Amino acid sequence: MPLLQSPSPMAPEPSRGASPRAWILVLALVLGLAVLALTVAGRLASEPAGAALLSLGAISAVVWLSGAPARRLAASVTVEAAPVVGLPAAALMEVAEGLPDPVMVISGYDPGDFAGRQVLFANLAARELFRIPAEAMLLTAVRNPEVLEVVDEALFAGIEGQTFYEAGGVQDRYWNVLAKPLAAGPEGHKRALLVLRDQTDARRNERMRADFLANASHELRTPLASLAGFIDTLRGHAKDDPKARDRFLEIMAAQAWRMARLIEDLMSLSRIELNEHIRPSDTVDLSVAVSDVVDALGPQAQGAGVAFDVHCAGPAAVTGDRDQIVQVAQNLIDNGVKYAGRGGRVRIQLICGLTAAEAVALHNPNGARLSLLTPDHADQLYAAIRVTDSGPGIKRDHLPRLTERFYRVEGQKSGERLGTGLGLAIVKHIMNRHHGGLAVESEEGAGATFVVYFPLTLAVANAAAS
């Protein structure tokens, strides 16, 4: 696998207000100092020469982080690094702690002893990413063979190296990893610095663009071809047949409407996917959001002859994006109405204070259930919205594919409106952004239930637990 070059040609230069170079220099200094502070605090080494080298290593690493040519800047930084030794160690520690990029200092003494590779220091970002305490065995943090290899090269061969790391899980992130040798510590323990740079944005941008083009061109081809066909017919033998002309124009209008909706949905999906790794920060009351959607869809349901049955006691505060939560509820309830059909019912429930397992628990013993999205670390309490309809349900074999783009179960009646098959894909990506989950339960011929569940904000979860 080819190493990513630094600076990466694909990563767009971040547009910050202040001069990025100045910002970079400050960050570099700060990290250098932070590692220096650690040393001063006596955790890493006792000899001052090692300390100075250590901080230099950190500085050039951060210069790398910023994407600037390391060698040119390193020279100027070397001079400036010295005078700040006077700053209190505790303050510098705090700075290292607060750096947005995961940073670790790793030690090892024997290439053959893998248990002996230790994380001497990990800042908050690193501890969160790898779910480790401040000091740990390296292998409990990372087991990716390529990352371990660059660490080993830095430790034992003194070679600086880069690789690429995919964290895995549903909240997938991509990291560029730099390992840099540091001066040896006491008793000849080798040391290396590991710095990670988040490349998720660049990667997603690239992939989304490709996906969007592929999807759009593929899905638009059919309605476009049919439009072109009707135009030909209208110019040809239907030219003087007003009845046929009206009918064709109606079909053409429907096709055009569908194409517009398709593009709208695709763009909405792309936008959601781009931000999927950025967790929303507002507080939203689910009960209010759901009632709003129920009110808004009321007329449509009435027109379709479908009755609502709402059990939505609030409040249920979650951290979320209100518009997106509304979009989730709307998609699920809209599906319920569409597939319940005339004379059918749609039940909407809001349940607070469930574990993830309780949220997806099977209600109908004859039904099949499948989790379409399971949150990564589901050890908290959730609020669940359940939407149950009295429609035909979904055959078990179709369940795994429901959230696939454009997937529509064949041979289903969905009223006169033909969907785009993007609704549930959108729901899934929104739920992932909220660190929530999505599950479906259905018995063929006896309706379907879709459940989405959101992690409760801490205060609400505590209240619900007591």
Place this chain on the structure above:
Amino acid sequence: MEHTVKAYGEELKNLTADVVRLGGLAEAQVADSIVSFARRDLNLAQSVIERDDKLDSLEAEIERKAIRLIALRQPVAQDLRHTVAAMKFAMQLERCGDLAKNICKRSLILAEAEPLSPLTRSIERMGNLVTGRLKDVLDAYTSHNLDRAVAVWARDDEVDEHYNSLFRELLTYMMADPRTINSCAHLLFIAKNLERIGDHATNLAEIVYFEITGEELMSERPKGDALQRIL
């Protein structure tokens, strides 16, 4: 005397470290096999096949170390469980590696035929599910997290749902267009391999449970339908 005790603890730690390294390798093999399949990346498939030796020799080494530890140190209680678990864990991981290698061999053959896009996506989805399970159970092992291990174990049926759904999808394809039968057969085996890796993840979860509690995870898991038994 003190020296022996320390060295013993270190030996155990070392054994665990080797298992985690093997876990990292197996995880990468499985993930890469799915990428090589989905993107028709022949070079990646080839390198997965070549890397398999590494897993085999690491597994053999873990077994050797564990047996040596049991013979010379005669560990009891928790230490014995750690040692036995390490050995069992390594065996399961090595098999995951073999299955990944097999997926790559089939990918090499499939790359010469017409791509079957929707089926490829279904397999990729199943593959991601399985990789996720493997990651979760390895996380549970390194962090001694019982809940996470039980969660992996309890969600065992999800892979089966995907497999059954895919199986029907494949049948439909083969019946509609007999020219795809050859490719579909390979796809079917790839899906079967993924399902097996999923089963190994379940076994790994059971081993973690045993290692931590000394008991077996027993209650019956919901199993897939009859289709599976025919195959």
